[in-house]
Amino acid sequence: xxxxxxxxxxxxxxxxxxxxxxxxxxxxxxxxxxxxxxxxxxxxxxxxxxxxxxxxxxxxxxxxxxxxxxxxxxxxxxxxxxxxxxxxxxxxxxxxxxxxxxxxxxxxxxxxxxxxxxxxxxxxxxxxxxxxxxxxx
Amino acid sequence: xxxxxxxxxxxxxxxxxxxxxxxxxxxxxxxxxxxxxxxxxxxxxxxxxxxxxxxxxxxxxxxxxxxxxxxxxxxxxxxxxxxxxxxxxxxxxxxxxxxxxxxxxxxxxxxxxxxxxxxxxxxxxxxxxxxxxxxxxxxxxxxxxxxxxxxxxxxxxxxxxxxxxxxxxxxxxxxxxxxxxxxxxxxxxxxxxxxxxxxxxxxxxxxxxxxxxxxxxxxxxxxxxxxxxxxxxxxxxxxxxxxxxxxxxxxxxxxxxxxxxxxxxxxx
Numbered sequence: 584x585x586x587x588x589x590x591x592x593x594x595x596x597x598x599x600x601x602x603x604x605x606x607x608x609x610x611x612x613x614x615x616x617x618x619x620x621x622x623x624x625x626x627x628x629x630x631x632x633x634x635x636x637x638x639x640x641x642x643x644x645x646x647x648x649x650x651x652x653x654x655x656x657x658x659x660x661x662x663x664x665x666x667x668x669x670x671x672x673x674x675x676x677x678x679x680x681x682x683x684x685x686x687x688x689x690x691x692x693x694x695x696x697x698x699x700x701x702x703x704x705x706x707x708x709x710x711x712x713x714x715x716x717x718x719x720x
Numbered sequence: 721x722x723x724x725x726x727x728x729x730x731x732x733x734x735x736x737x738x739x740x741x742x743x744x745x746x747x748x749x750x751x752x753x754x755x756x757x758x759x760x761x762x763x764x765x766x767x768x769x770x771x772x773x774x775x776x777x778x779x780x781x782x783x784x785x786x787x788x789x790x791x792x793x794x795x796x797x798x799x800x801x802x803x804x805x806x807x808x809x810x811x812x813x814x815x816x817x818x819x820x821x822x823x824x825x826x827x828x829x830x831x832x833x834x835x836x837x838x839x840x841x842x843x844x845x846x847x848x849x850x851x852x853x854x855x856x857x858x859x860x861x862x863x864x865x866x867x868x869x870x871x872x873x874x875x876x877x878x879x880x881x882x883x884x885x886x887x888x889x890x891x892x893x894x895x896x897x898x899x900x901x902x903x904x905x906x907x908x909x910x911x912x913x914x915x916x917x918x919x920x921x922x923x924x925x926x927x928x929x930x931x932x933x934x935x936x937x938x939x940x941x942x943x944x945x946x947x948x949x950x951x952x953x954x955x956x957x958x959x960x961x962x963x964x965x966x967x968x969x970x971x972x973x974x975x976x977x978x979x980x981x982x983x984x985x986x987x988x
Binding site for chain 2: 630632633634635661662665671
C-alpha cells in the first residue's frame with residue numbers, strides 16, 4: 584500500500600516538474616522562418632537568452648537609415664551549444680555581431696541563423712544541428 | 721542524475737501526500753523532529769502576510785480603474801516597504817524599464833499569465849508554500865503554479881541552463897539557512913509594480929527560525945545591471961499552524977488561456 588502511495592505521489596511530482604511554462608514554443612525551422620527571406624543584421628548584443636527550448640540572441644541592429652531596430656535571433660538549444668563550448672556568458676551585452684539569417688514568416692524582427700559572425704572575420708556555429716546541417720533538421 | 725531525479729520526485733511526492741505514515745509530527749504541516757543533523761528543521765507550511773507582491777516599496781491604497789466592476793475586490797491595499805534600505809537603488813537607466821513594465825501591467829506581469837515566479841517573488845506571493853527538509857535535501861514546494869525548487873546542499877551546482885526559478889545552492893551558517901540562487905532567465909518580476917531582475921541577478925536568501933512558528937526571511941538582491949548597490953528585503957514568514965495545514969494546488973494555466981490567446985479565440 585505504501586509503495587503504491589509513493590508511486591502515485593512520485594508520478595504526480597514528475598507531472599508537476601514537467602509543467603514549467605516557457606514563453607516560446609519548440610518548433611521546426613520551417614514552422615516559423617522563411618528561407619526565402621534572407622536578412623543581414625549588424626549590431627550590438629543586448630542580451631543572450633540561455634534558455635530552453637531555443638537560445639535567443641537579442642541584438643540592437645543598425646538599420647540603413649541610421650535607426651536602431653531590436654532583433655531576436657534564434658539559435659540551438661543550450662544543450663547543443665554547450666557541447667560546442669558555448670556558455671551563458673559567451674556573448675556578453677555590447678559584443679558586436681554580424682548575422683545572416685532567415686526572417687520570421689510573419690515579418691516580425693525575428694530571425695534564425697546558423698552562425699554568429701564577428702567583425703574580425705571569426706564566427707561561432709549557433710544553429711540547432713551540426714555544422715553544415717540542414718536548418719530544417 | 722537518475723538518482724537525483726528520483727530523490728527529487730520522492731521529496732516532492734511527500735510534499736503532496738502530506739505526512740508520511742508513522743512519522744512524528746513536530747509541527748503542524750511539517751515533517752520530522754525539531755532538528756535535523758543539528759540544524760533547525762524548517763519543514764512546514766509557511767506564508768508571508770504583507771503586500772510585497774503588490775509593491776516591495778511603500779505604497780498607498782489605490783483603485784484599479786480597469787476592474788471597476790469588482791469594486792473593492794480588485795484594488796491595491798496599502799503597504800509599508802519591505803526593502804531594508806527603504807527604496808530600491810535603481811540606476812537611472814534601469815528605471816525606464818520599470819516604468820515600461822508598470823505601463824504594461826497587468827498583462828506584462830509574468831504572474832498575470834501564470835509564468836513561474838522566480839526567486840524571491842515565490843516567497844511572498846499570496847499563497848502558502850511548503851519547506852521539506854531532509855538529511856540531504858531541502859525542497860520548496862509552492863501552491864502557485866505548483867512551482868518547486870530543490871536546494872542543493874552539497875557542492876554548489878552551476879546551472880546548465882537558465883530557467884524561471886534558477887538554480888538554488890544552499891548552506892548553513894550556524895542556524896541560518898543561506899540560499900544563493902543564480903541563472904534565472906531574466907524574465908521574472910519582483911512584484912506587480914514592475915520591479916524586475918536581469919539574467920545576471922544573484923539572490924541570497926537567509927532563513928532563520930526565530931520562534932517555532934516564525935522565520936525571519938531576508939533576501940539580498942545583487943544585479944549590477946540595474947542597481948547601484950546590493951539591497952535587501954526582509955519580512956517574517958508565518959507557519960500555517962492548522963493541524964491539517966497543507967499546500968493546495970493553484971494550477972493557473974487554464975485560467976489564463978483566454979487572456980493569452982484572446983486574439984485567436986476572437987475575444988478582441
